[in-house]
Amino acid sequence: MNKLDYDFFNRDILLVAEDLIGKTLVFKNTKYIVSELGIYRGEEDTACHASKGLTNRTKILYDEAGTIYVYLCYGIHNMFNIVTGNKGQPQAILIRGLNNIYGPGKITKKLGIDRSLNGKTVFSKDLYFEDNKKTYNFHRNKRIGINYANEIDRNRLWNFKIEEKDLNYG
DNA sequence: TCAATGATTTTG
């Protein structure tokens, strides 16, 4: 019905991110509002894992739109990303907030998402996104945790966030 | 402000 399809994700990541913030993630029949996300856009983005080119780890970013990219950060936290854009164009959206839970590692811990989902897609029965026909007010902030990137990329407003007070479920 | 904790990447 309102399931977000391949064409939705097969666009430039900035367009996808604008539309994905505030949409619903359906994971194992439970619904969550996407309340915060981060954008990592191509080899030119020094904050993006693909800035070092194609490696065994980053090759997943070059895959089809809608592919899931999960990697382990700091040996503890699984990071849940969705690949966007044309195949061969390494872009991914990091899901940083669901409902009032903010923090990419907290989300995957709560939902039980780990690297076994790496390479799967967001077009499955257990995991997909849908349009809830609602609009939310959100803010554009600097990305978090990317001090290793150059100044231009550090200053990009590629973190989108819906404040908790602006969330309404129902 | 700092330790936990391990896959990935580089040779610091």
Add this chain to the structure above:
DNA sequence: AAAATCATTGAT
């Protein structure tokens, strides 16, 4: 083969 680097979090 060894060291450094992390898209973080929760506890001091």
